[in-house]
Amino acid sequence: MPLYFFDIQDGGHRSHDTEGTQYAGAREARVDAVKMLVALAQDGVQGGLQSRLSVLVSDEGRRPIMEANIDCSVTVF
Helix, strand or coil: CCEEEEEEEECCEEECCCCCEECCCHHHHHHHHHHHHHHHHHHHCCCCEEEEEEEEEECCCCCEEEEEEEEEEECCC
């Protein structure tokens, strides 16, 4: 099965996936990238957050195949 890498950008913080995850194909990797992005946004709801969140999915050769983004702004009063 092909290996896919998920690099996460949360505001100024970047996390590079060094292990990768195996999927049957690119479609499954894209679905998980969107789920991951939504989970990151939900985690930010715990406090004030203003950030651009993104997940970059790359194939085994580290060639980008997809990028998903969410611009978040949460204000707690």
